[in-house]
Amino acid sequence: MFESAEVGHAIDKATFDAQVPALREALLEAQFELGQQARFPVLILIAGIEGAGKEETVRLLSEWMDPRFIEVSTFDQPTDEELTRPQAWRYWRQLPPKGKVGIYFGNWYDQMLQARVHKKIDEAQLDQFIAGAERLERMLSEEGTLIFKFWFHLSKRSMKERLETLKDDPLHSWQLGPLDWQQSKTYDKFVLHGERVLRRSSREYAPWYVIEGEDERYRSITVARILLEGLQCALEHKTPTVHAHHAAPLVSSLDNRALLDALDLSRTLTKQEYQEQLVVEQARLSKLIRDKRMRKHALITLFEGNDAAGKGGAIRRVAAALDPRLYRIVPIGSPTEEELSQPYLWRFWRHIPRRGKFTIFDRSWYGRVLVERVEELCSPADWLRAYGEINDFEEELTNAGVVVAKFWLAIDQETQLRRFREREATPFKRFKITAEDWRNREKWDAYCDAVGDMVDRTSTQISPWTLVEANDKRFARIKILRTINDALESAFGRL
């Protein structure tokens, strides 16, 4: 969930200076229109890692927009007034009215995360708080409020560096209280629980945006652009209320440093390395699957990737290690008539393996947020809510001991072209290439955006995505086998 926010996004000063004037003007204009229409309020919730630029970004927004129509509220220590009333009272009294923008610092997410990190509440109680937040936000959204939730993120290393730098800077040291330092120590917990909170509370009507906080220019422009697009969408939408789902598109990276671009596709294995490691990893998998600890688990792997990225070959190398009675390969194509008459997750639920068994999905439920999104086979509302639904689904699986390993096989456009041509030239491979493959190729960028959003929103602690550098098929196959083996071992260790 935080992978995209640890790749080192940055924007150079020239690009920044070139973009800011138009962005500021557009933001001011949208804000003016918001006030004129006075049809709905905007609520911005700020959360995330200390030192990731939360305060700075809000200060900048107030500078770029008209501060008379923005109210920033912080909720760290409750006042006497607030202490004597129900907890939610303080949030209600600060709500922005229609036509205005309210920014909430130290809001309910901060409260529940602090409480969880300091072990004042357990996991079930955290879930109670999350459910409460969901009910509140859904109600606000139904009443018309446009909600943005920003999580400012830093990798652990970046945070430490940043705290170190700030410590020596007398102008900045006031920013760092003892609590912050403590948070530096408890970074892992904060991120662990934070992910649970984001996973459960990122819903189509109030999605989370995870912003990498390291580069000030990048984070400023990214936040401003998300706000602008969301505002413009909602302002065009002329119904009396904004309602149930966020019109804002998920925003693709600004600096061409998307997660996929950060992959080093030049990684290879020699033939000999490959053969040696293949034997090792296949033997390891075969042994793990027959391990008696496997009786308490099941295994699901799923393969998504660019056309011609080598999914089939990789799946064969996995299967080759195993007794065919132990696994099933489920290819996902167009749904059958029966499947069409059910909710979209139904066709996957029917193939969930029993304990001790292994199911390999060749393409998967992620079709909803990939092909169905890009080809507009379902509405934006449908694929937007799918992220949350898929996270719920995978959580049910992992809670039941199912190990889920998800692979995206990435190749570059040149490699794909070469493979397409080879397929056309080889008689027994010709069936593998169709007119549709060439059409998909034209939507390369749209697919890249979809993959980025997918990984950002569904790569979770309980069920992470593995991005596989697949220009070299040998490298890809070994990485996949090794990842599956590591996942099983780690699950066995957990018992």
Added chain:
Amino acid sequence: MFESAEVGHAIDKATFDAQVPALREALLEAQFELGQQARFPVLILIAGIEGAGKEETVRLLSEWMDPRFIEVSTFDQPTDEELTRPQAWRYWRQLPPKGKVGIYFGNWYDQMLQARVHKKIDEAQLDQFIAGAERLERMLSEEGTLIFKFWFHLSKRSMKERLETLKDDPLHSWQLGPLDWQQSKTYDKFVLHGERVLRRSSREYAPWYVIEGEDERYRSITVARILLEGLQCALEHKTPTVHAHHAAPLVSSLDNRALLDALDLSRTLTKQEYQEQLVVEQARLSKLIRDKRMRKHALITLFEGNDAAGKGGAIRRVAAALDPRLYRIVPIGSPTEEELSQPYLWRFWRHIPRRGKFTIFDRSWYGRVLVERVEELCSPADWLRAYGEINDFEEELTNAGVVVAKFWLAIDQETQLRRFREREATPFKRFKITAEDWRNREKWDAYCDAVGDMVDRTSTQISPWTLVEANDKRFARIKILRTINDALESAFGRL
């Protein structure tokens, strides 16, 4: 929440026999249309008290409708197949496809309630299960499923009688396992936790219907009518999916034994009784409000009722007991411009008293489901979701120690007419009667339905409604004062 299902609803045989043929025909027709359209599936969840006619009703439905397109599933003991997979798998494999009806017995609600009653899970974990059910049902609803949830209810006394009768009947005794008997002992727990489950999981897209189970004819016809109306609504709605909210109207009582009709409006107090008791109860209130245990509480009372039911007079008798610095009276009329620019609950949140204080709302947030519903000032979707939102709101209040006492002052139509005439005839009361009052009178039945639904869906253990027989003002005032005092004492005792 269960009040309406304990008034002794019954339908005589003649009425039953007269209604059934047309109802069966309409149900069959709707079911046929459902199959023809094959646009959405119907899922019926059954829960409730043992012996309240769950099985019998389902059997009857299968008889009245075409059983080829109904699939009844029970989920008591998981099969071997099911035990080796994630819990939700068994529900997914039985889902009805588009065009068909699925009836789930012993579903997730049964599982979580049994677990809670037997203390296998605590309250926070129960909330986790409820939140899981909410996510599942919302997803199913977004995918088009029309969901009905029926809770079959019996009062404790009725249940005991029923179990006794069945015990001696050799034909029925097979129905009663040891678990059922145990449930008879744990009735209170079951109802307590059941109410929490219903309160949280009754949402506009999948509302609960509480059915009194005592009279077989009543419960059969009521269930059939709710199904029929819901089906017909959804079938007319020609969009590709049914979506987000239940088109079914809440159904008013069939046998004219609504909760309001069950009130004995002839109850009176003599002038002397009244004056004696007034002194006692006012003194009691005055003392309770100044009690030091009040420092941990606040008090909210709200008054709704028919026009001319005597709200103003009752409020004055309450206020008369108190130091004016301790309470505030908040009359709720048309919202101000400022209030209109906020979510509808905002205007009430601003008047939430601090601890130690008392706020009296003359009319309240229930306007949403009374006047706004009847006068069509908001959409059905808005007032349907309001029940859940209001329950959430009151739960936040009571969690913070606020005691909430809610009064509906009920008079009959003759008394209202007499009071209207008196007001017109009395110079200093003339301002109290307007053309609008006469117009409202014409909507008497619509208001009765709205009040019935309101009490059914928002009278909860944590914040019950008190229906006040108000034909006699003296009786009403004393009942109100006494109820407030009892509520405070009970809250103080709980500390």
